[in-house]
Amino acid sequence: MREIPGPRSLPLLGNANLFLGLTPAEACLLMGKLAEEHGDTFKLWLGPWFSVMLFDPRDVEHVLSSTQLLDKAFEYDFLGQWLNQGLLVSGGRKWHQRRKIITPAFHFRILEQYVEIFDRQTRQFVKNLDTALRKEAANSWNGVDLGRFIHLCTLDVICETAMGVSIHAQTNADSDYVRAVKTISMVLHKRMFNIFYRFDLTYMLTPLARAERRALNVLHEFTEKIIVQRREELLRGTPSETETSSADADVGAKRKMAFLDILLQSTVDEKPLTNLDIREEVDTFMFEGHDTTSSALMFFFYNLATHPESQQKCFEEIKSVIGTDVQTPVTYELLNKLHYVELCIKETLRLYPSVPLLGRRVVEECEINGKVIPAGTNIGISPLFMGRREDLFVEPNSFKPERFDVVTTAEKLNPYAYIPFSAGPRNCIGQKFAMLEIKAIVANTLRHFEIDFVGDTSEPPVLIAELILRTRDPLMFKLKERVY
Numbered sequence: 374m375r376e377i378p379g380p381r382s383l384p385l386l387g388n389a390n391l392f393l394g395l396t397p398a399e400a401c402l403l404m405g406k407l408a409e410e411h412g413d414t415f416k417l418w419l420g421p422w423f424s425v426m427l428f429d430p431r432d433v434e435h436v437l438s439s440t441q442l443l444d445k446a447f448e449y450d451f452l453g454q455w456l457n458q459g460l461l462v463s464g465g466r467k468w469h470q471r472r473k474i475i476t477p478a479f480h481f482r483i484l485e486q487y488v489e490i491f492d493r494q495t496r497q498f499v500k501n502l503d504t505a506l507r508k509e510a511a512n513s514w515n516g517v518d519l520g521r522f523i524h525l526c527t528l529d530v531i532c533e534t535a536m537g538v539s540i541h542a543q544t545n546a547d548s549d550y551v552r553a554v555k556t557i558s559m560v561l562h563k564r565m566f567n568i569f570y571r572f573d574l575t576y577m578l579t580p581l582a583r584a585e586r587r588a589l590n591v592l593h594e595f596t597e598k599i600i601v602q603r604r605e606e607l608l609r610g611t612p613s614e615t616e617t618s619s620a621d622a623d624v625g626a627k628r629k630m631a632f633l634d635i636l637l638q639s640t641v642d643e644k645p646l647t648n649l650d651i652r653e654e655v656d657t658f659m660f661e662g663h664d665t666t667s668s669a670l671m672f673f674f675y676n677l678a679t680h681p682e683s684q685q686k687c688f689e690e691i692k693s694v695i696g697t698d699v700q701t702p703v704t705y706e707l708l709n710k711l712h713y714v715e716l717c718i719k720e721t722l723r724l725y726p727s728v729p730l731l732g733r734r735v736v737e738e739c740e741i742n743g744k745v746i747p748a749g750t751n752i753g754i755s756p757l758f759m760g761r762r763e764d765l766f767v768e769p770n771s772f773k774p775e776r777f778d779v780v781t782t783a784e785k786l787n788p789y790a791y792i793p794f795s796a797g798p799r800n801c802i803g804q805k806f807a808m809l810e811i812k813a814i815v816a817n818t819l820r821h822f823e824i825d826f827v828g829d830t831s832e833p834p835v836l837i838a839e840l841i842l843r844t845r846d847p848l849m850f851k852l853k854e855r856v857y
């Protein structure tokens with residue numbers, strides 16, 4: 374450990390003193406400064422936890438492509454309260470088996486049928502924005518906080534695709550389930566990033582722990598209820614894939630194969646999955662599948678609002694592919710033709726990767742390009758810092774979607790520097806789903822509104838690299854209805 378450079382550490386505290394009292398935004402900046410001072414590989418002691426940060430793409434490649442370094446860092450254990458041993462946090466044989474049975478759930482034929490859900494939920498999103506626009510005009514508000522609306526829309530999308538039911542988050546943002554999701558996200562951020570909440574014994578005595586228990590009850594009971602219901606329906610043989618369910622008013626108009634149904638029909642070692650097995654995977658989709666896409670969409674709209682020429686190009690492309698009738702639904706084929714929109718999404722994820730930090734746990738001592746990494750080390754890899762490396766991306770802080778076009782594609786040149794969806798065997802299983810969903814929301818929004826940013830554009834927004842990347846202050850936008 375001594376050979377790895379890093380800031381001087383104090384007894385017991387290690388380097389935790391450097392982070393004490395810092396806001397998440399300041400902590401984020403500090404990580405950048407430490408990399409400048411100590412180089413692409415540096416160590417950090419946070420109390421008893423030893424971490425090595427790897428910022429060199431060759432080291433990142435070694436870790437992410439390895440079939441040995443697959444275990445997640447200690448911090449992911451906090452997610453276990455909600456996700457139990459779902460795909461994101463599990464390791465070893467269990468992860469292998471689950472990845473194998475879950476991969477077919479993201480086949481393009483399955484994704485294709487979800488586009489109708491993306492389209493329908495986005496229409497509600499557009500309706501809500503329209504109402505907000507009118508309220509804003511009537512009350513002379515200074516802009517709309519898009520993030521709030523996006524979050525509810527992505528929550529509705531993931532709930533309907535994962536469980537086949539709608540929670541109507543967009544029309545009832547105050548429901549128990551929506552509030553529980555918000556609480557649990559807040560708790561997870563605090564536990565991971567505040568050293569005082571890290572120790573179970575002291576944490577259990579805090580009001581935060583009580584709030585977490587209440588939220589977990591709501592989340593687990595909801596998923597459990599749907600699983601039981603769907604299993605019974607499956608046993609009874611009704612309703613079929615495309616049949617309308619009249620029994621449950623909450624069910625989407627046409628039944629589709631939700632992720633849940635695929636899991637109900639899967640087997641491991643010739644045995645069906647138990648309710649708990651299924652719950653942990655469905656909850657994992659609920660967690661991984663909404664905050665990540667919300668963050669990406671938020672930064673996407675920020676980039677387009679501050680780069681009107683790119684917004685115009687996106688709009689022109691959407692108009693030429695989907696047409697000028699705003700009632701025309703988006704389809705899988707149409708979304709696949711939105712090439713320029715795709716470049717803008719990729720560039721947004723380079724500048725603002727939804728997951729700014731990935732962590733792996735070294736179970737057995739290993740060597741990474743000549744550096745010996747002891748067992749027990751947590752490895753940190755930052756898609757955020759990688760995407761901003763000057764030696765790999767020309768003008769890294771500028772929004773230049775063209776860098777991803779087919780001739781010069783920045784993605785192919787640097788497969789282990791451009792890692793918003795991670796890379797290698799543990800990459801994001803929902804990548805294609807996410808791209809389609811983002812495109813559907815973007816296409817429907819830009820068909821209806823022109824988007825302008827309200828606020829200072831001379832400085833980029835202050836970022837907070839928590840579990841999911843966000844900004845310190847809400848980003849506010851002015852919307853203008855498009856007239857055809």
Ligand code: HEM
Nearest residue numbers: 460461661662665666669727728793794795801802803807
């Ligand atoms: C813009 C949207 C998204 C981004 C940027 C993103 C990014 C990522 C990243 C970086 C990882 C690796 C995490 C790690 O190693 O700690 C990951 C894993 C994962 N993601 Fe996504 N994700 C997105 C959307 C989704 C969606 C929509 C779903 C589900 C429908 C999903 C499901 C998962 C799952 C289950 C894993 C764990 C995979 C495994 O360990 O085998 N993600 N995602």
